[in-house]
Amino acid sequence: MKKIIIAENIVKSFRVGNEKHNVLDGVSVEINDGEFVSVMGPSGSGKSTLMFSMSGMDGIDDGMVSFDGRNLAELNEKELADIRRTKMGFVFQQPTLLKNLNILDNIILPSMRDNRKSAANITEKARALMKKVGIAELENRDITQVSGGQLQRAGICRALISNPKIIFGDEPTGALNSKSAQEIMDIIAEINKEGTAVILVTHDVKIAARTERIMFMRDGKIASEMQFEKFSGTDIDDRMKKVTEKMRDIGI
Ligand SMILES: Nc1ncnc2c1ncn2[C@@H]1O[C@H](COP(=O)(O)OP(=O)(O)OP(=O)(O)O)[C@@H](O)[C@H]1O
Numbered sequence: 133m134k135k136i137i138i139a140e141n142i143v144k145s146f147r148v149g150n151e152k153h154n155v156l157d158g159v160s161v162e163i164n165d166g167e168f169v170s171v172m173g174p175s176g177s178g179k180s181t182l183m184f185s186m187s188g189m190d191g192i193d194d195g196m197v198s199f200d201g202r203n204l205a206e207l208n209e210k211e212l213a214d215i216r217r218t219k220m221g222f223v224f225q226q227p228t229l230l231k232n233l234n235i236l237d238n239i240i241l242p243s244m245r246d247n248r249k250s251a252a253n254i255t256e257k258a259r260a261l262m263k264k265v266g267i268a269e270l271e272n273r274d275i276t277q278v279s280g281g282q283l284q285r286a287g288i289c290r291a292l293i294s295n296p297k298i299i300f301g302d303e304p305t306g307a308l309n310s311k312s313a314q315e316i317m318d319i320i321a322e323i324n325k326e327g328t329a330v331i332l333v334t335h336d337v338k339i340a341a342r343t344e345r346i347m348f349m350r351d352g353k354i355a356s357e358m359q360f361e362k363f364s365g366t367d368i369d370d371r372m373k374k375v376t377e378k379m380r381d382i383g384i
Pocket residue numbers: 146147148155173174175176177178179180181182
């Protein structure tokens with residue numbers, strides 16, 4: 133199976149005063165092309181830091197991260213930015229959309245710098261994505277005129293506009309009520325089904341239980357992992373029970 137990400141023994145520390153604190157303490161992760169992975173673990177265990185390290189948004193102190201066959205340490209800032217813009221999509225808890233642009237313009241903004249594609253093509257793609265996630269009629273709205281769930285859908289469209297190989301989600305459903313969260317998860321699962329790898333951080337057992345593999349972090353390390361079949365949509369209760377039991381077993 134081809135790997136989209138190989139991270140070996142990542143170490144990352146922060147200095148607080150004169151104390152050095154390992155936030156990532158020898159983390160190794162491999163993500164297959166098209167895989168659907170979640171990361172769980174207590175607050176402060178290093179989940180967001182791991183996502184930033186794997187996407188090259190943040191440097192590491194030791195170890196190695198390769199993305200799509202390229203060692204991130206060998207790339208300059210521009211090459212890293214290009215890879216992030218064209219091959220990675222990011223969805224955060226609060227979508228960082230711009231206030232003075234409408235929903236459509238927010239979605240197409242990241243790809244407008246890519247002059248190989250025409251503006252008309254990008255707009256067409258954005259409209260297709262908006263339709264797919266159920267916000268087709270909102271393209272002219274200001275971002276202050278839509279709900280949290282609708283805003284998150286727009287954030288997903290923006291993440292997908294470049295046809296990324298992987299979506300990084302840091303608590304993408306964290307700010308939503310459970311119905312909206314499951315709807316966003318339906319969309320993310322659909323995107324994954326079409327071939328995009330997804331790695332998402334979540335505190336929600338019901339979200340994690342829908343993924344194929346769960347990594348549990350504790351104190352900057354991967355404390356344990358769980359592997360599931362692709363989610364068929366029917367055995368959520370059983371999967372949630374297994375995840376809850378695992379978390380109890382490993383004490384997180
Ligand atoms: N820039 C920084 N300087 C110092 N310490 C930091 C910095 N960024 C993160 N940390 C520390 O690193 C640890 C891991 O942070 P991280 O944000 O990765 O945790 P997390 O698992 O994502 O937590 P949460 O579930 O609350 O989002 C925390 O103890 C945090 O305080």
